Amino acid sequence: MTLDLTDTELVDLSIGIEPDAPSEPFPGSVEYHSHEDGAELLAENLHGLGIEDVDAADFPDGIGLAWEEVHAITHTGTHLDAPWHYGPESGGEPAKTIDEVPLEWCRGNAVVLDFTWKEPGSEITPDELDAQLEALDHELAPGEIVLLETGADDLWGTPEYLTEFPGMSGAATKHLVEQGVKVIGTDAYGFDKPFGEMGRRYVETGDEGELWPAHFAGRDVEYCQIEKLANLDALPRRTDVPLVTFPVVVEGASAGWVRPVAMFDETLGGEGDA
Template sequence: MRDLVTADETTLVDLSIGLEDGVASEPTPPKIDAFDHEAGADRLAENLQAQGYDVAPEDFPDGMGLAWEDLEVIPHAGTHMDAPWHYGPEVDGEPAKTIDEIPLEWCRGNAVVLDFRWMDPGEEISAADLEDALDELAHELSPGEIVLIQTGADELWGQPDYLTQFPGMSAEGTKFLVEQGVKVIGTDAYGFDKPFATMGERYLESGEEDELWPAHVAGREVEYCQIEKMANLDALPRETDIPLVAFPISIEDGSAGWVRPVAFIAGDETGGSST
């Protein structure tokens, strides 16, 4: 990993989706109010005047201040990492970690991509499905590996269908991965579980509470983090031994934090250079 981080020929693959104002793929979309440089001069001058300094907007070089944005956004918008606290107050009887308590060691390591693009939207990925996918790769999981679930849903980003057209993890599948020593599981879908509408329909049909966020609720028994709304898994040149870093922003007592997962790929694997 150290050689890949510093090598000029390393290709960096961005596996994230950013924050976008009012995007149709978020039920609670970010609100981003942007201020250009002229507006920045006005606001900075007002700030200085409030502190007793006689500074006018035109006093700034070229009459321009600093651009910035005001954001109204939840930590579950864009690519983000959910902390155990998101799933429940305890994990197996112990206090659940908030996002600022997540060990950074969990958030870097080799990743393996498991391809479930063949599954129908609304289906659940079982432990048997995961075992079959690992068998196809002739790969045995090791403690500390990061598992990435590929559904292909990221191709729908920006559309309302992004919220509904993907398979989700099952509770047993989640437990199976964590019991292999996996601490971080990612998905390129909107959510880790099956879509909200599917959960609602199945709950009304069956009355079974385990239809509601079963993969999340599994986190009350086994300790792990999940990354939702990843992207570009198809840009990776292989499915195993992918060096990955995915450090979440620290939010005090937070249930989640925005994250920008980046894979490090040697130049001779892609024919490219650093990006």
Template sequence: MDFASKRLIDLSVGLEPGVASEPFPPQIGYMDHEEGAARLAGNLQALGHDVAGEEFPDGQGLAWEEITAIPHAGTHLDAPWHYGSECDGEPAKTIDEIPLEWCCGNAVILDFTDLDAGAEITPEQIDDRLAALDHELSAGELVFIETGADDLWGEPEYLTEFPGMGAAATKHLVEQGVKVIGTDAYGFDKPFDEMGRRYVETDDESELWPAHFAGREVEYCQIEKMANLDELPRRTDVPVVTFPVKIAEASAGWVRPVAMVEA
């Protein structure tokens, strides 16, 4: 691929300490260059070498950070193991077992910005959007759900103001060969408060994380907390890569989805 002729569009948010749109925000400790020099000097001293931090060029060593974060902070890819221990009777894949082939290809972006916060996306609504795009899904395509919620990133409302996928809609996509479904919202399902309200009202356990738990029956991964889907110049045939960080036996991995379109 000629990358010089491509415009790369970042479809992610980052890890930010103390951000209001994360219920479990990352903790990031920053070490500046002077502290880095002292730390490196200490490493050399432990090896028997008489070196002081002040002796580094300009008294500066290497800056680095220490991060404490769940892999579901920031933009991330959920593995089938996140949804349950088994998928269709087989052991569910952890993030380090996800085939890379699932995580790259052409994406289709479905616009649900017209839906109210708390609404549940249905198979019929998915088909309506695909029909409006005059597009039939092919196995291996990625589907991204655009809600517009990324405009609220950094605000408490980011956690509540978005529609979410339902179990039937999720299965509908996976049964057409889609292995990765993304959303620009905080979560793949409806907001927590809406799921809780529906469950208390109906006493129906299927109201609790229905789209996630669909992954116990059909095998797929979901990307949560995407961004900038509105910057893509077209809605279909968008080349993307979205490879997750490998974390041994984990339920998710941080990811930075990137679209590659004509410059």
């Protein structure tokens, strides 16, 4: 079916980069340059090119172009983690950086699994994934994207966003990737259980497997993960969700910002393929 964007409903599944967001442990900052600043900066740019006879006041209405200067890690806001994030190798091969991730991985049909019932700090297991798929009467296909709905995005803008969510286990991560899934997403802050819970369990047990087990599963099996999704509850269906989630290319980086968008054919009431 040909995609006609004029008849397509778009569902934005992203959280943006917000200055000093309380839900970010490493919040980004944004320096805003006004139109007046822009006139000064553009005039200075021309001066640097040897064109001295242009001043800020010479621009129409004395104003130039507005722009912003962003200081943020690539894991700020909604982003796609590349295999390089998890370690230098994945499955015995050099791990891909974000600029090496195939675009084909980042578009396709998604299935949304409901884990809003899971306790914060707990881990999602392979059996629980299978149970959710069975409830949807859905069998995974290679290349399908799996999205985990925890409801944690309701806490965005609060410090609780960093602590009140369940995470994936290493075994659950491998379980999906071994079925041909290349991209897994969550609407929570992190893919693993919360930082504090991982640290507490490690201190209690001495088991290093408690530390970022879902991430480190990517050292054995190759996949990408989307963190900080939003609005999964706004999707009109749970399976066969047409999704694009292309990352911004940052050379040699462990992640890239994404704006995942689900697309539905409005002429079919959201029931048909986009």
